[in-house]
Amino acid sequence: MDELELLKKDWVNSDAKFEKKSASQIYPMLLKKSSSIVKTLFYISIAELVFWIVINALPFVMSDTYRAKHDEMYSSNWFIILSVLSYAIIILFVYLLYKSYKSISVTDSARRLMKNIIKTRKVIKYYVLYNLIMASVSMIFGFYYTSKHDPKLIEKIEHFNNTQFMVMVGVFALVTVIFVTIIWLFYKLIYGILLKRLNRNYNELKKIEV
Numbered sequence: 001m002d003e004l005e006l007l008k009k010d011w012v013n014s015d016a017k018f019e020k021k022s023a024s025q026i027y028p029m030l031l032k033k034s035s036s037i038v039k040t041l042f043y044i045s046i047a048e049l050v051f052w053i054v055i056n057a058l059p060f061v062m063s064d065t066y067r068a069k070h071d072e073m074y075s076s077n078w079f080i081i082l083s084v085l086s087y088a089i090i091i092l093f094v095y096l097l098y099k100s101y102k103s104i105s106v107t108d109s110a111r112r113l114m115k116n117i118i119k120t121r122k123v124i125k126y127y128v129l130y131n132l133i134m135a136s137v138s139m140i141f142g143f144y145y146t147s148k149h150d151p152k153l154i155e156k157i158e159h160f161n162n163t164q165f166m167v168m169v170g171v172f173a174l175v176t177v178i179f180v181t182i183i184w185l186f187y188k189l190i191y192g193i194l195l196k197r198l199n200r201n202y203n204e205l206k207k208i209e210v
Contacts, residue, residue: 027110027208034113034201035104037194038120042097044190049090082141086134093127110205117202124195128187135183139176 100120107113147153160168 026204027113030110030201030204030208031104031107031113034117034198035101037198037201038097038101038104041120041124041191041194042094042101045090045094045097049087049094052086052090082134082138089127089130089134093123096123110208114202114205117198117205121195121198124191128184128191131187132180132184135180136176139172139179143172 097120100116100123104113104116104120107116147157157165157168
């Protein structure tokens with residue numbers, strides 16, 4: 001049992017005077033824990049930005065054929081727009097988390113810390129939602145682009161009857177759902193654990209404020 005839990009236990013079994021003292025002791029611990037959690041979230045966002053930069057840089061160090069296909073795909077304005085938008089959102093997300101970390105680090109009241117925690121949770125929520133939507137849009141656009149520019153696929157589709165075409169669309173929809181689900185599970189695992197800890201801190205702060 002850590003120091004915070006011991007204080008909380010004593011707090012429950014003490015008089016009002018000691019409760020007041022315990023609250024002043026518990027708050028700095030909650031502040032430190034919350035700041036540490038948001039700092040970790042910030043580092044994860046940096047790692048994610050680096051990951052996507054590496055992924056997009058891979059075509060330039062791989063085969064000429066792969067690089068040529070990559071260049072052909074990015075000759076489309078839509079791919080360029082999606083890429084720029086994705087990087088812009090990630091950079092914005094990194095900035096907002098950094099801002100949250102700095103705000104929490106210098107917070108001087110439980111009420112303000114609670115507000116900063118709520119803001120941080122909203123940033124994470126909207127970021128995950130954006131990425132899930134963007135993953136779905138990217139898959140749909142990627143399939144559409146391939147079906148219009150890949151000679152082999154075009155040739156096969158031209159000979160498809162209605163049933164075969166529907167099966168192809170169904171398989172693509174299933175792959176998209178699986179892909180988006182995997183991304184959702186990844187974010188739930190990485191961010192979910194940290195957000196639960198942040199929520200616990202928020203609930204403890206509510207007890208202090210009551």
